Amino acid sequence: MPNKVLAIALTAALSPAAFAPATAARAASADDGRHLAITIYPSDLSLVEDRRMIDFPQGRATIGFPDVSADIRPETASLSADGVETVEQNFDFDLLTPAKLMEKALGTTVRIVRTNPGTGAAGEEPATVLSTQEGVVLKGGDHIEVLRDDGVPTRVIFDKVPDNLRARPTLSILTRSTRGGVRPATLRYMTTGLSWSADYVASYDQGAKTVALQGWVTLTNNTRVAYDKARVTVAGGAVAGDPALGGPAGPRGQGGAADRQTSFELPEPVDIADRQAKQIALLDVKGIPAEKIYRSVWGVRGGPGIISGTGQPSKAEVVLRFNARDAAGRAWRLPRGTLRAFLEDSKGEAQFVGEAHIGDIAAGGKVQATLSRAFDIDVTPRLVSDERVGDKGQRRTFEYKVANASDADVEVEVEQGGLGPDARVTDESITGVALDAYRRQWTVPVPAHGVTVLSAVIEQER
Template identity: 30%
Template structure:
């Protein structure tokens, strides 16, 4: 019984490492007043979504002074429904009001409102039975409406999730222990705001959003966030992998978080204690830079979404096309960045002529190392348009064709714009004729860079021979 157990104190030190995969590693320092010999110890305030198989406990004041023989995780929490379910067959008192008259029934509860029953094929489900009371005078009362009283809380119900250890101690007195476990129900993600000035510069602000639904509050905890794709072994029951974290090693460029490499991941440690409450969404500043050099790209990629194909009589990627607009910047120290950027969503803004910030678009980034380029899809161009058509198709043989294409680009803006036209061909292909030079970006793609003056219309034309 928990009441007869030694109660461990509330944690004096707490460290929480939160993972992208929706789990957290909790490490706590607690004090237990133990007697010599075998005894029960109850540890309250653990996360309701704890993985009991991941629990690790060891003494840090007297190493090897005790051993845990058995562990029980008790989570049958007190609630009106739980009390009624466990009170079936017990005496109850029911109070109801009929026509402004108070009526008191005393009898035996023979059916609780809900019950958990087995179902064919395995598993359980909760069913609604309705309440049934057999009164002391022999009447059967079905689904009465009112208040019900029980004589006592049934055994086995507790007010909060509790770990109970059956342990054997070699010594009596206070023992400081380190408790660690994995819990589900806590996660984090990154959100970024990129504000353009319209002149090739931007300000980038990064936020960490922590969502805690694990059933526990962590007061003044040392908070760590691990960015990376951590593998978890699939199991029929709870995951049992225990993840050990290293201490801080490196520096960072932000006053809030210190970043370090850990194995093939990155760890961000908040440089101050934080309280993460249960059922709370918390946001903390991750980084901030006001000197980011950005580049805008307009891309016409007619075949991007068609995958690998070989030409035939049917046309692919022809018609009117809205160029894709991208904003790119380098994650380098020269941009006052140069730290690994965790996976997250980036919202792109720009101020209008009145000075108000307006949303231009949003995109997701993957985990991005330092010195890599961040490329964000903002949207589609409005005043720059393209039209693509196949002007000639000749079948040379069963496995060879010649095609001619024309891509017309029209700039309806009052500013000069550069458009990248990406053309994709597969198999053994070669360009027989073209009206401007291109760069071969890969074995399957060539890129024409076309600069359009205000209100200018230009065409890209070429003929290609493909064999397969």
């Protein structure tokens, strides 16, 4: 009930002058050659760089920025302009509401206007606000009354808006300028409330062995302020501490810190309304050479580990692999995101294969997305023998039984990790390749409804 009473009691029409701050503050207009640049990091943290022309008077003046993010981190804000230094800055986030207006009027005199419902005649009387706790208590003349919803149209008139109440969150900066005049100024600050994500749709043509790739970046704005014509960069990688302190500054695309953190600048300025999720097309490329492969990985972190005894069968992974470049050699950088893959069936209809998270991909880099597991391809590992060789040596014989229950011949990449830099392959039924000092890979051909057994003998020190 108290909220309802206030809503009725405070239906007051204030003149535009009532909203002007009592001090001689100047508002930094967003129409004065404004240039916005935003870098959005993956940890709910963004850097806003706001450049505009400001008319600084000589000496001291307060410059108000009523269009900053409501989620600004005020301690990160800085204003720079030629011949201007910052003396003090305040972030006013006590917002103008009927309840707040009445609270700030506590102990002061307001005017109460009541309209007779029958005659339409309006009467006005002064009253002092005594309390706003669980309702509004007023002292008018020789009586005390409580504003209530009794069907009588009532308005409360205030002479002005209190200095510390704002229609919007406002950053006020007290400056000292060596000279008066208009000049470019840059406001830079960190904020929460902005986020980004990337999504990709990959349509794989199994016959042509190509993929058509579409990419979207989704920008989400919950800062309670709109950003118009902003140059937006989405940044991947981890942010060490507060970027505002070390600054992902420097010209974009010229080897600054933002580049080292894997940044991707959107191709055109964008308008991001408050409470909006906006999707921006990142790329739409067809005919990228690609392959769908089957893979079985053992002995790596998060995997089944080094084989001991008789292993259990495991379904082979289905992997889509391609480079971020087309047949003509044009390359793209892909920010981290979710890739969803579709495969055309024998009827030419798209079937969903699966989805996977991909990390930041450098221009032309390899994309390898593990989408699902093949229900008809099993890999069963086995440690055939584990022998001691000399004082410190160890010889192990591995065996991998690859079974294909599908109607097509397939190749399965079998990878064994957990080896060591001193590992030596002394025998193998299929020639493999060393991926690095700790991993070896074999490509195993398996006929339709058939089985292929891969064996390998590996020696190394214990």
